[in-house]
Amino acid sequence: MNPRPTPHAAIEPQPDAIVRSARAVIATEASAIAGLEPRIGDDFVHACRLILACQGRVVVTGMGKSGHVARKIAATLASTGTPAFFVHPGEASHGDLGMIQPNDVVLALSYSGETDEVLFILPMIKRQGIPLIALTGKPGSSLASQADVHLDGSITNEACPLGLAPTTSTTAALVLGDALAIALLEARGFTSDDFARSHPAGSLGRRLLLRISDVMHSGDNVPRVPPEASLTAALVEMTRKHLGMTAVVDDQGRLLGVFTDGDLRRALDDEDVNLRGATVAELMTRGPKTIGPDKLASEAAQLMEKHQINALLVVDTERRVIGALNIHDLLRARVV
Structure with missing residues (x-):
């Protein structure tokens, strides 16, 4: 040896x-x-x-x-x-x-x-x-x-x-x-879209291919209340749907505004607000940021970052609320 x-x-x-x-x-x-x-x-x-x-x-x-x-x-x-x-x-x-x-x-x-x-x-x-x-x-x-x-x-x-x-x-x-x-x-x-199609599991692929409709909550999972709803009813809806906000819609489902945790804090700090008698329409934010279902999920992330918000409502061309998502949905989808 x-x-x-x-x-x-x-x-x-x-x-x-x-x-x-x-x-x-x-x-x-x-x-x-x-x-x-x-x-x-x-x-x-x-x-x-x-x-x-x-x-x-x-x-x-x-x-x-x-x-x-x-x-x-x-x-x-x-x-x-x-x-x-x-x-x-x-x-x-x-x-x-x-x-x-x-x-x-x-x-x-x-x-x-x-x-x-x-x-x-x-x-x-x-x-x-x-x-x-x-x-x-x-x-x-x-x-x-x-x-x-x-x-x-x-x-x-x-x-x-x-x-x-x-x-x-x-x-x-x-x-x-x-x-x-x-x-x-x-x-x-x-193009970058071609590259993404051959890398669907990669971070670039997710950013370039994943649409809002792929990650949003839809149907009964979307928080929504009518404008005459009480503060209590709005809070119950927010708690049930776990998105930290609720859409305020008319009887056709069209967006009137959004009520968020931030709106609640502002209402609590305002001594002139009658919390027991106020409707959600009096406390909501009008003209909230929204996004369409065909937009890229990465665009939602950019919109949230730009406006310092944590959730978005998804609307169709007639401003009907068809979905909702928050930053946690984007994190789970590994878009951010």
Whole structure:
């Protein structure tokens, strides 16, 4: 049996050395990224045109660390309007190659351009006439020479002091992938609404897709009283519906005003108000802020914040009260 390697003795880290090391990595990778900009030209445009003309999907592949980057690029493309997915090159030669169809485009990542698993599947890809985009750090490599278009992700040196761990090279590939995704996004006229539809569970998706009608209380759950209701009746309705306010409506259900906790406090502070004999119409706030059911829930949050209120009534085009919501409903929906 081979003896287990002896771990290196722990060395007390020197703060200055740690900071210098981290800053050197950032400077190295930042310099490499800056070096990519002048290379964005005809080849990049050609790659974008191939993808825009694609009737299928972009199949992104790569091995090792390039594979991890390829997965991220595929995910970014897919979420920004370009259908894409990742295929592991090792698995491709054992059946997954069937996932790649003639109307697809393949984007292959390999810094050396000589990764065996990637090169092994190229003849099958080329035989089907599938366009191939190569992203390598070696323009003269086997992968680059067989591609329809080559994106140059070459770097001067890795950030790893041993020059072994892919660091700067993977960052450069990732940046080029992001550049592709965003260029394609803009070329397609992809909007924030499109983005939200592919991210319905995310905070952006909720802000851009969730409507007032999705979160409001409706029907018998909406607090409402007639204008002649007593203060006691209004308070009972507010307590039953748990929204901290009640709508005051006419016999057609049209909004006349709103009675809130704030109106109650003001009435209690006013010595001229006869609390026993006053009707809710005498104490309510007229012309309250309202919102329509088709508005975005995020707009309700903005309206509440702007006017420093905690609840809104929802009305239709004829000012009939059809719903109500408060800040807690927006919090539960994770809109705010």
